Amino acid sequence: MFREHVAVSGACGAVLASGMWVATPIDGVQAGVAFTLVGIGGALPDLDSDRGRPIQELTALLGAAVPFVLVRRFAEIAHTFDAIVGLGICTYLLVRYGGGWALRKLTVHRGMFHSLPAMMISGLLTYLAYKSPNNGIRLLMATAVMTGFASHLMLDEWCSVDWRGLKPRLKKSAGTAIKWAGDYPSATIACYSLLGLCVYAAAIDGDVIEVNRLGVPQRVADRKEPKPWLAVSPETGEAMLAEAPDGNDDAERDPVRMVEAKGGVVLR
Numbered sequence: 001m002f003r004e005h006v007a008v009s010g011a012c013g014a015v016l017a018s019g020m021w022v023a024t025p026i027d028g029v030q031a032g033v034a035f036t037l038v039g040i041g042g043a044l045p046d047l048d049s050d051r052g053r054p055i056q057e058l059t060a061l062l063g064a065a066v067p068f069v070l071v072r073r074f075a076e077i078a079h080t081f082d083a084i085v086g087l088g089i090c091t092y093l094l095v096r097y098g099g100g101w102a103l104r105k106l107t108v109h110r111g112m113f114h115s116l117p118a119m120m121i122s123g124l125l126t127y128l129a130y131k132s133p134n135n136g137i138r139l140l141m142a143t144a145v146m147t148g149f150a151s152h153l154m155l156d157e158w159c160s161v162d163w164r165g166l167k168p169r170l171k172k173s174a175g176t177a178i179k180w181a182g183d184y185p186s187a188t189i190a191c192y193s194l195l196g197l198c199v200y201a202a203a204i205d206g207d208v209i210e211v212n213r214l215g216v217p218q219r220v221a222d223r224k225e226p227k228p229w230l231a232v233s234p235e236t237g238e239a240m241l242a243e244a245p246d247g248n249d250d251a252e253r254d255p256v257r258m259v260e261a262k263g264g265v266v267l268r
């Protein structure tokens with residue numbers, strides 16, 4: 001199955017990346033990264049298969065890919081090149097060996113790793129990890145991983161139909177890939193808790209909401225931006241806009257006082 005998943009997600013990646021390259025202002029390198037991320041997304045659900053080559057190859061692949069995706073995050077906290085290299089190596093070891101161990105302990109095959117909320121988590125984690133000044137690029141990379149993930153789930157469901165014979169029949173594995181909840185309530189609850197946390201973190205990181213001083217989330221659009229003052233110019237008598245002071249209490253830069261000092265009248 002590993003090969004089939006690579007082939008299908010590769011085809012999806014080629015369509016997504018070339019389509020985006022033609023339709024949006026992304027460059028060839030970004031399209032290439034998106035293509036690769038679709039391929040990685042297509043392999044992700046099988047992280048829950050306990051043994052064998054796929055899991056070893058997958059954790060090795062992720063160990064290499066995750067530090068690269070996180071490079072801008074590393075640069076935020078580490079201020080020297082050597083520190084970034086160090087963080088990259090630590091992340092590789094953590095994902096490759098720590099991740100592999102945790103997956104063997106915590107997951108069952110075709111559990112919540114093969115589910116729609118897990119697909120959303122993969123996209124949100126990519127959005128959070130792939131720091132970029134361009135929000136569209138972050139959304140593209142998150143979409144790329146989710147596209148690969150979705151192609152995997154669909155192929156798994158396709159293969160759980162027995163197409164031989166006159167009438168297609170469902171195998172026992174039908175419905176275990178595209179699903180909203182698993183057999184174990186604890187795994188389902190853990191999955192949705194993680195999803196909620198990821199949505200919250202992505203909303204803050206993407207400037208959709210912010211947390212005010214009391215810890216209450218609010219929409220960024222609701223924030224009171226200081227508005228420019230409308231005033232009447234003392235020289236010409238015309239209406240004019242004066243910039244509001246940006247938080248400093250320097251009286252000389254206060255536009256109200258500046259206007260009033262010149263004999264003008266502040267209207268608002």
Ligand SMILES: [Zn+2]
Binds near residue numbers: 114152
């Ligand atoms: Zn699978």
